[in-house]
Amino acid sequence: MLNNPFSGLYHRIIQRIHPKVSATAPQSSGLDELQAQLQLLLANAWSRKESEALSPDQPEVHKRRSQEEGWREERRIARAHLLEAILRRHQSFATGFARSQLERLGLVLKAHEPRAFSPATLEQTMQFHILGHLYAQSGPPAWAKLVQLLEEKSLDWPVSPDLLESYRSDDRTAVLAQCTRTLEMTFLARSPSYTADYMMGEIPVWTYLYPMQGGWLWEQTVLEAVACAFRAHLFAFTVNRWIWRDPHLEEQLTALLEPYLARSRTLVADVDLSSSATILEDLQHLFVEVITRIVWDYASAGHCWGAEASEDPGFVAWDPVCGMGLKSSHLQLSFTWEEHTHYFCCKSCLEQFQATPESFFRNWGGGPGQ
Incomplete structure (x- = not known):
């Protein structure tokens, strides 16, 4: 039998590290025990090193934390100044939007942001x-409204002077047009949640510092925030119209769906799976290409710009999730929490509230009348 070259190695290493270890340690090859012991020693050493590095008594830690707190405070102050600049711009454009209206529109954007379910029912898919x-279509009119106001005020889009100076004077008009087009594409691509934060001066990509007040990027951000408010206003209007749609629109959509549903019932009865898959594909096309266009044409009809257009004295309650005003005929969905009954515009808002009621109650006091 060949001698094991690792025999006793574990015991000798442990004796060197811990001389008081019993001499009765097993005389096995010890590779597994060696690995486990060394890993434990390494872990303990690393833990002590981390503990020393993160000790609140260390001056380096105090310095870093103080620096981060300073950055956060600078960012908070800059964000407050940016919001003030946005509100002043709304005032100069006579949009009618005050801080309270912007906050409520932000709730609508976040509460009714399209959410994909997997797996999804046909109703959820639609x-x-x-x-x-509705959100995608609300973008171009909102941007066009901002461009109209800029033209009325004889204002140009603020851009980097260094960028314009790098081109000949006869090329600058085309460069400016390209810059504003890029800004528009970026604006249209923003998600509802991002748009909600942006119009309140909360720019997620600016982690610590904001741009110089009064500079071209600062002024550009202010104008984009105004466009975000226009988009939120139009989106909120169309969502409200969709939720409380007229019976004739419901009949129109039902008439479109009924042939597919009738065919589905027949195919299910015949267990015709291949044809059933075709019907599902046809329904997807119907949802994406036909129904969405019909709903937009209906929901956007009669929209007027301005915050005053969304104020309705007939509201008797406010949805705590999206902040949408509810008339007495709309009080169909409710949920009682902490001995108070809250009303909701749709099933989605009700389900969001039921999941975490305290978060919505903390962020939104329920509005007038609650």
């Missing part, structure tokens, strides 16, 4: 496509 279409 709602996803409709809300996505």
Whole structure:
């Protein structure tokens, strides 16, 4: 039998590290025990090193924490100044939007942001496509409204002077047009949640510092925030119209769906799976291409710019999730929490509230009348 070259190695190493270890340690090859012991020693050493590095008594830690707190405070102050600049711009444009209206529109954007479910029912799929279409379609008119106001005020889009100076004077008009087009594409691509934060001066990509007040990037951000408010206003209007749609629109959509549903019932009865898959594909096309267009044409009809257009004296309650005003005929969905009954505009808002009621109650006091 060959001698094991590792025999006793573990015991000798442990004796060197811990001389008081009993001499009766097993005389096995010890590779597994060696690995486990060394890993434990390494882990303990690393833990002590981390503990020393993160000790609140260390001056380096105090310095770093103080620096981070300073950055956060600078960012908080800059964000407050940016919001003030946004509100002043709304005032100069006479949009009618005050801080309270912007906060409420932000709730609508976040509460009714299109959410994909997996797996999804046909109803959820249709709602996803409709809300996505309403949000997408609200972008171009909002941007056009901002461009109109800039023209009325004889204002140009603020851009980097260094950028314009790098081109000949006869090329600058084309460069400016390209810059504003890029800004528009970026604006249209923003998610509802991002838009909600942006119009309140909360720019997620600016982690610590904001740009120089009064500079071209600062002024550009202010104008984009105004466009975000226009988009939120139009989106909120169309969502409200969709939720409380007229019976004739419901009949129109039902008439579109009924042939597919009738065919589905027949195919299910015949267990025709291949044809059933075709019907599902046809329904997807119907949701994306047909129903969304019909809903947008209906929901956007009669929209007027301005915060005053969304104020309705007939509201008797406010949805705590999206902040949408509810008339007495709309009080169909409710949930009692902490001995108070809250009303909701739709099933989605009700389910969001039921999941974490305290978060919505903390962020939104319920509005007038609650």
